[in-house]
Amino acid sequence: MLKKPVAIFISGFGSNLNVFLERKDLFESLFVVSSNHKAYGLKRAKRYLVPFAVLDPKIDWDQLDERLHQHKIDTLFCAGFMKIIPASFIEKWQGRLFNLHPSLLPKYKGLKAIERAFEAQDDIGVTIHHVSAEVDSGAPVLQKVAVSKENLPGLTLEEVRRQVQSLEHQLVAQWIDLFK
Ligand code: GRF
Numbered sequence: 001m002l003k004k005p006v007a008i009f010i011s012g013f014g015s016n017l018n019v020f021l022e023r024k025d026l027f028e029s030l031f032v033v034s035s036n037h038k039a040y041g042l043k044r045a046k047r048y049l050v051p052f053a054v055l056d057p058k059i060d061w062d063q064l065d066e067r068l069h070q071h072k073i074d075t076l077f078c079a080g081f082m083k084i085i086p087a088s089f090i091e092k093w094q095g096r097l098f099n100l101h102p103s104l105l106p107k108y109k110g111l112k113a114i115e116r117a118f119e120a121q122d123d124i125g126v127t128i129h130h131v132s133a134e135v136d137s138g139a140p141v142l143q144k145v146a147v148s149k150e151n152l153p154g155l156t157l158e159e160v161r162r163q164v165q166s167l168e169h170q171l172v173a174q175w176i177d178l179f180k
Contacts, residue, residue, distance in 0.1 A: 003179055004074035007031040009081035014041020015165060016079035016100055019172040021048040026176065031071045033064070035083045061089045075179070078131065079172070087133040097131040100172065102164050104143060105129060109136035114164055118157050123149050126167045128175050142171050142178075 005028045008017050017032065021044055024030055032045040032052035045052045053067060068076070078085075078099040090097060103113035104125040117124045125145040130138035146167040147160050 002026065002028045003176070005029040005031065005072050006075045006077055006179070007033055007068055007071070007073045009033045009035075009076060009078040010039055010041040011035045011082040012039050012041065012080050014039060014044045014080070016168055016172050017041045018044055019169050020077070020176065021045070021050060023173075023176055024048055024050065029071065031068070031073055033068075033081075035059070035081060041080075055083075059083060061086055065089065065092060077172075077175075084135065085131060090131055090133055093131075095130065098141065098175070099129055099131045099136070099138070100168060101127050101129065101136050102168065103127065104145065105136055105140060114161055115157065118152070118160055121149055121152050123147070124152070124160055124164060126164060126171050128171055142174055144171060
């Protein structure tokens with residue numbers, strides 16, 4: 001049975017979007033929403049012939065909601081989406097709106113999460129969580145350590161970033177496996 005239609009929200013490179021695109025045939029449909037018309041992720045969507053929408057700088061969330069319903073989208077997955085989602089929109093999608101964050105939430109919410117955990121020489125990891133009105137604060141769905149604090153000494157920030165990104169792709173693939 002095909003998985004329900006999912007919209008992936010991006011703003012940039014889209015390496016996590018690519019995990020969905022590579023598994024496109026598992027889904028009834030995919031739809032990409034980008035807040036940035038220059039996002040490399042849009043090139044990826046075009047390559048896989050997946051429809052996309054580029055949001056205006058001032059996002060019309062009601063119009064977006066309408067568009068998602070037109071595409072019969074059932075669930076939203078934020079993967080590097082750099083805009084704050086208003087509470088009214090979150091309420092409409094409660095329970096069907098997920099986000100990928102590069103830290104072991106609830107620690108290191110917000111931007112530069114990897115850098116801050118690295119600075120603190122703390123455990124570094126990835127979380128996929130429900131989106132709630134407070135940023136990076138919804139219930140976790142999947143969480144895994146990429147590099148434990150014991151293994152940090154001797155690793156550069158770049159090496160840690162690469163391990164985080166690789167774990168993100170694994171966790172997104174795991175989320176897709178869980179998703180009906
Ligand atoms: C990822 O690190 C994700 O956790 C964060 O933004 C980054 C997106 O990377 N929210 P990509 O665009 O999927 O490569």
